[in-house]
Amino acid sequence: MRWQGQTLDAVQSDLDDGALPGLARAGLVRSVQTPEFEGITFHEVLCKSALNKLPAESTLPFRFTVNTFRGCMHACRYCFARPTHEYLDLDAGTDFDTQVVVKTNVAAVLRRELARRSWKREPVALGTNTDPYQRAEGRYRLMPGIVTALAESGTPFSILTKGTLLRRDLPLLTLASRQVPVSLSVSLAIGDPELQQAIEPGTPTPGARLDLIRAITDAGFDCHVMVAPVIPYLTDSNAHLDALLSAISEAGATGVTVFPMHLRGSTRGWFLNWLAEHHPALIRRYRQLYGRGSHVTPEYKTWLHRRVSPLVDKYGLAGDAIRKEPVAPTRELVGAGAAPALTLF
Template identity: 60%
Template sequence: MRWEGQKLTADDVAPVTPALLPLAGLVRSVQTPEFAGITFHEVTARSVLNRVPPTSSMPFSWTINPFRGCSHACVYCFARKTHSYLDLDTGLDFDAQLVVKINAAEVLARELARPSWAREHVALGTNTDPYQRAEGRYRLMPGIIAALADSGTPFSILTKGTLLARDLPLLKAAAQSVAVGMGISLALVDPVLAEAIEPGTPAPKARLALISRLRDAGLPCGVMAMPILPWLTDGDESLDRLFGELAAAGATGVTAGPLHLRPGSREWFLQWLAAHHPHLVPRYEGLYRGGSYASKEYRDWLAGRIRVFRRKHRLAAGAGFFRNLPTAGQPEPAVPSALMTGPVQAPLF
């Protein structure tokens, strides 16, 4: 495991003066020795439930994002563009200038207590990871989980963070009263490549172990195996190893698909590619010349290879954990929808 959550005291905090961002509700901007290079901008939010537009193809209606920005620092992260809305860059600032909604649990409890709340599925981890390292400092998720469960609201969590294991007792208890969907994001198992392209995340072995812990706890655990990287992780040997290790860990289903290069992430990823694999830059530029998505020919080819190895390792199609989860007492849908990612539906393979 590359990192563990830390609980810091007031003595560990160094205020940043003046505060760096003109954020609504900003309480303070701080830095700590244990999070070298990262600035936390602590805000009090007026609302934490985000309504998904009715026109969206997402299989859920509401989201919660306790943080903005993510210290996982995944080079390809589609959410990087959102930092430009704060007048921050989508590269290093996204990785190191983190906005923390320090009152998220309290505000959520009030929102869920409203008579108008219909207990619709709430998804966490759709933009930035709720179990990134900062959660070890701020401990927002226990209160969020409790508020959702106490109100009878079904929810799902997608994460790369092994810090989730801390909250397994809470999640098991919540699953007794509401539908809980659990998902791990893991698309490559080569530790060297993971260290280069996902430098702030727990190692692949740690995430595989987390899948097993979730299954041992009696919770389903789907896997989001995206992005598959052209010419880096799309070979038969890589796919066979990935799906084999996911199956061995006990994954209950997998959604897989190719890299998306949306504005904000595209520039940052191609800069990384030029530094680490310069010979691939022209190939990527050709493959993504049509925009954010790889060519249809490539997507069709990759879908075929994914089907081969998913069947070989007897893995169900679709991660399934971002489906429209029922409220307590309602039956589960017979055919769960595959996971979506970003503002556009992920390929359904």
């Protein structure tokens, strides 16, 4: 396949008639494979909506989210979003990592939704399901349009990511923060590079993410870090947690959130198959710890809290990630197109 046929504005005259029904329902335009992302298929779709409203019973501090992708090249073994790929008639294992659905029109759809009179400018979260700064963002550049639309509409927003590509958009995010509250968080749960590559094979290294934290704070933002999930018997030792929180504090983070891994739906089988292959001695302990449910026992949760709390206090990481109040917003995000096009690494 020649590169000219892979550009986003290329005309696709013969769509794959063999597309899975789930993808067809999702608004599939075409499926693309590119030389720089070997083994990955991008399924470009036209979405009908961008804002997702959470159920009323949700306890999260926001009610709306935006997801630019379905599936994630990070390939984290424990990802709780894996079962969502089954709605597309794709599997929650390898397909989730390699069959990535791209909402190519998501920024335009979001802008229309934010312009509605009924929109109350409630906070919007990005990165709660799949990562908006996974490597695919380097090709599709969806986030600049989303950030601009949110800021110009007066909508506060937060971003959670493992992806160092966020650095590309720091100038734009700085402009946005002058109009609306912007919260930036980095996910970093594994400090051991070898273990990190085994469990999160598509993610930037721990060192690269520590550099991202520094870049965020150097740009004037507070940076919260998700030290989650803690993986029982692999990343819950006092030595690992102490070293990780020390490094996070040294990088300039203002706070951390720590909680244990949960194994929902088909994610459970995917992770336990990996565990059986690489750490078979832990399988019995996991069966005892998780039983037949998705969550660890209350006893383990209490034990982890008691282990982590002194370390959080020790390194001064009890703060939050909310940026200070912005200046009065202007309607147009001046300079929005000026963000430099940096590469992922």
